[in-house]
Amino acid sequence: MQNELRQRWIMTALGLAAGLVIHALTEIMDRDLVGDRTGLGLLVLALTFFAGILAMTGPMGLRRALPAAAAIALAAAGLLAWGAGRFDAVADYLGTGLPVLSGAVLAFVPIPFAIAAAGRGWRHYPTLFTESWDAVVRYAAAAIFVGIVWAVIMLSDMLLQIVGLTVIGDLLDVEAVPYAITGAALGLGMGVVTELADLISPDLFLRLLRLLLPVVLLVMGVFLVALPMRGLSGLFGTLSATATLLTIAGVAATLVTTAIAQSAEDAAESPVLRTSARIMALILPVFTALAVWGIWLRVADYGWTPDRVLAAVIAALGLGYGLVYGIAAALGGPWMARIRQGNLAMALVVTAGAALILTPLLDPQAISARSQMARLDAGRITPDAFDFAALRRWGRAGKAAHDALVARAAEPGNEALAAAMNAVGQPVDEAVHLRTILSGTEVLPAARAAEAETVLAALDLSAKAQFSETCADRGADGKPVCMLAFADFRPDLPGDEALFLAHWPGRSGSLIGLVRDASGWRPADVHSTGPATGKDDPFAPRIGSDEVAAMIASLRQGLPAPEPAPLNRLKLGEWGLMLLP
Structure with a gap:
């Protein structure tokens, strides 16, 4: 009991520190005491560090969690700050959504690997599987607890206001207090949930998810049967269809993973669920391949844009999962074991992809600017149909390309380009x-x-x-x-x-x-x-x-010849x- 109380105090203190540090950083950024790019790096560093340490302290202990969380946070913050160099304003960078997606992957995917590395090895799949789902459940339960804490606080404030007391409201008006309360409540919630790991485990949630396997498989099967009859004309009109394909593929992969579980002993015993999982794994490559094809057709017709680059990266990763699942299921034998090892490898590939897209090697804005300029140079798009405004929104690479077009428009023989740029108010x-x-x-x-x-x-x-x-x-x-x-x-x-x-x-x-x-x-x-x-x-x-x-x-x-006007x-x-x- 003494150890449990000590753990609660540690987790509460960590959460409190997280809230106060994040508040301090937001104040520093609001007052322009540091540059936007530096402020973003520091904020990501703090968020990633405290998110990691709150998740890892329970399974690993504070002493081993500290360096692991620091390493993950430094890598994520460094990459995100590096990526911010593509834009003059950090707000434009955040508006792309890329920092949120890549930051989430870089912050959370390495956590189960760090926990496994401190135990039975970073490649031990049962640990990776268990810790991944445990972290999801712990954070979900702690978030619910934070919501309840705030509900109690607000209700208490309203009750005291009836008798003319505003002490709670006055306290909440202090800017740091809401941050401190939220952080402390989150840390306390994480600490209590960790203590009750046997009672609050993901097993129930995973078993419920398995029940959706036949239903989702039926829908996917109907789609595949109807596809040849309906044709592909409506499939590749926009990125929304591709996003739907990738989403259903992600849901299918998650359901298959829940069915095969962490080991053969924990896998679904029902023949219906096992068969559904295998069939779903077999058809998964079809959905991911369709998504890749849809993106490719859009790029072939209209060139690259940052959204298409991001979608292509996600689709390529989805195709990787699809091929792993499909090949493992087709080979038979220990197909579940192959998928488990494939999940491990693909988790590393996903992390590498999230990091790579933040580097100049896979810069969506630069790729898009080069693509659209090449289309203009090749005559595949006319100046009056060119999206000059979009080009300027694509960070420094897009602005550099736009400036090159401005210089080109000033040269003799490029009057059509100049007129097109003028017409759209560039x-x-x-x-x-x-x-x-x-x-x-x-x-x-x-x-x-x-x-x-x-x-x-x-x-x-x-x-x-x-x-x-x-x-x-x-x-x-x-x-x-x-x-x-x-x-x-x-x-x-x-x-x-x-x-x-x-x-x-x-x-x-x-x-x-x-x-x-x-x-x-x-x-x-x-x-x-x-x-x-x-x-x-x-x-x-x-x-x-x-x-x-x-x-x-x-x-x-x-x-x-001019003639005089008779005016006096x-x-x-x-x-x-x-x-x-």
């Missing part, structure tokens, strides 16, 4: 906008085309973005819809000025003046005369797409007033 630099405008602008007189770039550079960025999209198009006659005309509009200024005309067929038209003074070229307003819009506004000419198109067509017939100005000090025609 940040393209001014040189790209200007290059696109120049490529679609007719200059009058043509001898002054060399000056066009200097003149149009005076447009602001928003105007460049607008006109690069407009000028990239052509009119119905195939001629440019933008024109830059040089003339002496302002006799009071030296040299010629310029008039920029642009029309977007069927939508809008624009007139912009460009004048040059001591500081260089700058935009100027254009006053126009022409047909009035109606009686309510007799002095406002209608300038739209058709009108600007007509002006451009007229200018193509010959650039007329009333000079009032610094003010000048005139009536516009």
